[in-house]
Amino acid sequence: MARLIRTEKEVEGRYEEVWLVVEEDALEQWPAGPREIVGRPAIRLDGVERARGQAVYTADLKLPGMLHAAVLRSPYPRARVTKLDLAPALALPGVHAAIGPDELEQLSNDCEYEGAAIAAVCADTLAQSRTALRAIIVDYEVLDPLLDPDEAVARGALLGEPRARERGDYQRGLAEADVVVEAEYRTQVVLHNSMETHQSVVEWVGDSVEVHISTQYIWGIRDAVADGLGLPGDKVRVICHYMGGGFGSKNSPDDYTFIAAELAKRTARPVKCALTRREENTAAGNRNATIQRLTVGARSDGTLTALGGEFVNAVGWSGWSSSTEGPMQMLYACDNVKTTTYGAKLNLPPMKAFRAPGFVEGTFGLEALLDELAAKLDLDPLELRRRNHSEHATEGAEYSDKNLLECYRRAEPHWERRHEVRARSTETVKRGVGMASQIWYGGGGPPSYAWVRVGSDGRATVVTAMQDIGTGTRTAMAQIAAEELGIPLEDVTVSLGDSARGPFASISAGSSTTPSMGPAVRAAAADARRQIEEIAGQRELSPNTPLAEVVSVLEDAQILGKGARGPNPTGMQVLTFGVQVAEVAVDVQTGEVWVERIAAVHDVGRVINPLGASSQIEGGIIQGIGHTLSEERLHDPKTGRLLTTTLDAYKLPTIADVPEIVSELVDIPDAHLTNLGSKGLGEPPIIPTAAAIANAIRDATGADVRQLPITREEMLRALREAKERERHGAPAGVD
């Protein structure tokens, strides 16, 4: 029976209330532990296609008659276009159309960040359209940009109101402390740099529009495009079968989709608008920089009495001020916590969600601060965390489940290695081990729907308008359906990536795809299974008759099971937890830092595909290593113009930078959460990596690194500071 309910929905740490229709979520969870198919490693269903280059990405699409668009973007962080003449571009060979600021909402004469779209052209070839771009006559009045986050806060140039949160009495907590540690941490701007750049191919078919787009949310694109073009939703079809990376930056249609749509309309041809690598490094979003001024007070036994922080998110021109204070508010049992968070509005490209926005940055600050405290108190960092473990939620509803202590327990053998690791230090190369904890959301939620179709050949197809953004959800959904139906994995195919085929499915962001979609797929498979059991009963077959035999009489008829994601447990918050232990080496004469090993233990409920899960952990850690050691988007300090727009200047980690990675999952189903007890794992693995590395550096050298990335200059500065301190006779960790 369908039920109409009102429930709370969380994405990337932001909550909203939604109405939804759900089917009864009556299935009992499977017992814990590996099943026939769920909980056992499965290679990706589409792995061979991807490896052979047969998988067709948006970037591979070549539709008949397709034109290529190019976008004129502001080279200045703040400028006014005083003159714009598209005629010379239109006169060039192969050029079909050009549009300017008065012709599309996404184009503007007022440029408030580098990369803001001003005009666009389309031509038969990409080379022709890029040549046409250079022919456009454009004059700018260049204005002074606002670039400094602290100055923006002082001037009141903010995105949203400052967020002040206090529980208990922070001042009293500080007064009760035996020791207080204060430190300022800074994190840099990092770029998603998806291998497949942001792009769309748009084609008008009658009064409908088809949008092929590299996206994390085909249904959201459908709604946003319909809204933007003034069309009913069912006149917009969105297709994304394969996706080359998004990491949070591909949730919305953005300027390029609307540019392609407008040019396609004008030319009556399909139009591709693909960002170049330089545009990807400029106009595709970023993880914003932060400044974190943090304080911790503790008793001499390590009990936290006060945590405080002023957080400045250097958001850019638009976006939102993410929850950088989240880890400080949520991770530890501390009665007195006070945070204030500012979102600085700057003439820099807008941030976008980037794999656990806010929590990656905030965990670096908080967990590095905790280790500075541990050093000052001469306490074992793991013991300090255990002493302040919060059995109950620090605020609001209770945890649906929490196994962080189990994560700590499983991390012990990795943590114990520190004696042996340190012993391998030499005069110039110091080695050490550090750890950091992780807290994040990842419970997913409704609405999400799926169908499971079973044919007379006994094969099943999962049909849903979700997307696989490269995380392997296609495979995980097939595993769930195969498990519930009791058929081999190879007998299940998954039809996804097309808003015109299959029911509504949720966004692939906020570590939500598996916990949102998995229960709907299981419910749909169970619905099909029940129908098949009824048929078996009517055919008077024994209950153990294989599914294929039961349905073999159906010929062309099919069984269709429908499933919906039920609500999250009321009065509970669903969170993920974990810990990482990093082993690093530091060349104390050259400032070189390299990571030798990272062990990760995460608690995300039931694991559907252990192989896919370990891939997620490895990917998160590798991206975290880049964030920690080498990646940084730089801009010219005077003009604010971006300097690192190519992959030689913006330094992603290479395979040579990847250490040994040991991933472990607690794999205890969350008994309160859905018919699976599964949470998401997309974001948790990147959260503690930076702090674990920074803490390992302290363990190795006694130096407090407080800024990301930990370049040679930051490492050498921290080493100098530590040496100064030693000279003055103070122990490590003391300011």
Added chain:
Amino acid sequence: MELLRASTSDDVEGTPLAGGTEVVPLLRAGLLTADTLVDIRGVVPRGIDGGRIGAGATLAELECDPEVPEALREACRLAASPQLRGMGTLAGNLLQATRCWYWRLDWPCRLHGGDECFARDGEHREHAIFANGYCASAHPSDVAAALLALDATVHTNRRELRLAELYRLPDEADRRTTTLEPGELILELDVPPADRSVYLKAMDRKRWSFPIVGVAAARRCDETRIALAGAAPIPWLLAGGLESATPLPGNAYKVEVATTLVNRAVAALNVV
């Protein structure tokens, strides 16, 4: 744009193209304009014969040839990525342009004929610590530093010169960083044997990174030559010590890194 194939090394008219790992990106970025590209792979020697090395040899060929002195082999091995080393040639590597982001983004800087060095007062953590008063760009070639330390001789289609003479510091009258004339091609290099040579490189990541600083050192009898990559607008022969460096506020760390690498390189030369 047309592509021609050179039939003789005598007079190449147009922009020479060999591995293309530098020319093609520069063309795409609009930093180099050319009506004619001339494929010179048929006329530039590629073989390695003792100390004589064809300028068309790829870095990949050099890095695994036991006849090549260790500093040069190691400089090749630590340069770029395997794919780039498979295409990029020795001479092309010597003639590559700076990675200065202002220059690469076509800011009207002194190297581009303008009247300002934007890096000096701007973002310069990757920039020069020597000879950086006029232009703070850093020369990125690992290979050039190795050949400078090894005191290689360059044979072009017109003349013979020492490697140091291939480069010049840009100044107000002439912004070029090499002395190569239009139409002049590097054909071969003579690399005299050394008793011992090494190349040490500091990078922002383990691989595929231009040098923060690269240190090449070669010992021949009592003479030791040390050359730096990533330290000046051209490959830099270290006369005195690092004390004479003139770092900018944001790249003093390079002096510290270079000092350590020079000490380690010298120590490595003297290990029996």
